[in-house]
Amino acid sequence: MKSLVTGGAGFIGSHTVDALLALGHEVVVIDNLSTGRPQNLDHQKGNPKLSVHVADIAEAEEIEGLFEGVDWVFHLAALADIVPSIQHPRAYYRSNVDGTFNVLEASRAAGVKRLVYAASSSCYGIPDAYPTPETAEVRPEYPYALTKWLGEELVMHWHKIYGFPATSTRFFNVYGPRSRTSGTYGAVFGVFLAQKLNHKPYTVVGDGTQTRDFTYVTDIANAIITAAGNDAAIGQRMNVGSGGTYSINRLVELLGGEITYIPKRPGEPDCTYADTSKINSLLGWEPKVSFEDGVANMLAHIDYWREAPLWDPNSIAEATKDWFKYLGKEG
Numbered sequence: 001m002k003s004l005v006t007g008g009a010g011f012i013g014s015h016t017v018d019a020l021l022a023l024g025h026e027v028v029v030i031d032n033l034s035t036g037r038p039q040n041l042d043h044q045k046g047n048p049k050l051s052v053h054v055a056d057i058a059e060a061e062e063i064e065g066l067f068e069g070v071d072w073v074f075h076l077a078a079l080a081d082i083v084p085s086i087q088h089p090r091a092y093y094r095s096n097v098d099g100t101f102n103v104l105e106a107s108r109a110a111g112v113k114r115l116v117y118a119a120s121s122s123c124y125g126i127p128d129a130y131p132t133p134e135t136a137e138v139r140p141e142y143p144y145a146l147t148k149w150l151g152e153e154l155v156m157h158w159h160k161i162y163g164f165p166a167t168s169t170r171f172f173n174v175y176g177p178r179s180r181t182s183g184t185y186g187a188v189f190g191v192f193l194a195q196k197l198n199h200k201p202y203t204v205v206g207d208g209t210q211t212r213d214f215t216y217v218t219d220i221a222n223a224i225i226t227a228a229g230n231d232a233a234i235g236q237r238m239n240v241g242s243g244g245t246y247s248i249n250r251l252v253e254l255l256g257g258e259i260t261y262i263p264k265r266p267g268e269p270d271c272t273y274a275d276t277s278k279i280n281s282l283l284g285w286e287p288k289v290s291f292e293d294g295v296a297n298m299l300a301h302i303d304y305w306r307e308a309p310l311w312d313p314n315s316i317a318e319a320t321k322d323w324f325k326y327l328g329k330e331g
């Protein structure tokens with residue numbers, strides 16, 4: 001089997017590459033290293049089954065030849081931060097929408113047998129129902145969410161029009177070793193682990209009672225590989241979550257340390273919580289890593305975040321100015 005992973009030098013991508021190589025696949029990675037890090041694949045250096053191509057999926061001619069003979073495509077490459085998507089929507093549109101178009105067309109031309117798209121639970125915005133089913137209304141709250149949704153629509157349209165064998169999997173709050181440490185203020189784990197390493201208080205948003213469906217990265221890799229291998233997944237949109245939802249206060253309790261509070265942001269839900277009954281009943285998939293074990297494993301790898309930026313309430317206020325400016329308006 002030959003698989004291609006776009007975004008394979010990133011957080012989820014590199015774990016997917018590990019899982020595919022462990023299954024004996026030949027693996028082709030396409031990544032432009034915009035937020036990914038070659039070090040994420042260092043432990044696979046010299047593996048003759050892995051080839052890494054530094055290329056931009058937004059440039060069709062850079063990637064076309066790389067899909068020959070590929071059985072499965074895991075399309076994970078995307079720009080994936082909230083604030084930069086508000087500041088630089090064109091870059092997000094190019095990587096996430098044009099890029100997805102190019103990956104679809106290259107895959108179709110090469111006759112790949114299956115494509116799995118990394119969609120995002122951010123398409124639900126602030127949903128009405130928890131746990132949130134796939135049938136919930138789509139309400140993107142910022143350009144990142146919109147571009148990921150547009151990518152999903154392209155993928156599903158290619159299935160509808162061309163019979164292209166694609167699946168869209170909607171990830172909820174993925175965490176685990178190698179989660180992004182790019183300069184951008186982003187997901188809570190990277191922020192808190194750098195603060196822990198530097199003995200600084202955790203910058204908890206609001207009162208910390210908001211909850212997230214924190215899903216461990218190896219469970220995500222396992223879900224998308226399961227989806228690729230099962231015909232029942234073709235043409236489906238499926239949530240992938242942990243089966244629970246955990247408060248930020250609980251996370252702090254597990255990490256241990258002091259807290260400082262920062263203001264709540266507009267457009268963010270108080271809860272994310274996937275209804276995973278669809279992927280469970282269609283594919284028999286279920287998550288394996290408990291929140292407690294996942295956090296313990298992050299702590300075991302905490303040195304990774306020594307290079308991560310250290311945030312405090314002032315630098316966060318500065319970094320999120322545009323978030324409040326554009327999303328905080330009435331109406």
Ligand code: NAD
Nearest residue numbers: 007010011012032033034035036056057076077078171174
């Ligand atoms: P990441 O930033 O670690 O990985 C994305 C990878 O894509 C990076 O290696 C980056 O260099 C690469 N990339 C970006 N633009 C590219 C381009 N134009 N050409 C080639 N490569 C490009 O982020 P991640 O958390 O691993 O996210 C992987 C995928 O999962 C993304 O599609 C993201 O939208 C989706 N997702 C992630 C989460 C999460 O909680 N982390 C949740 C929902 C969906």
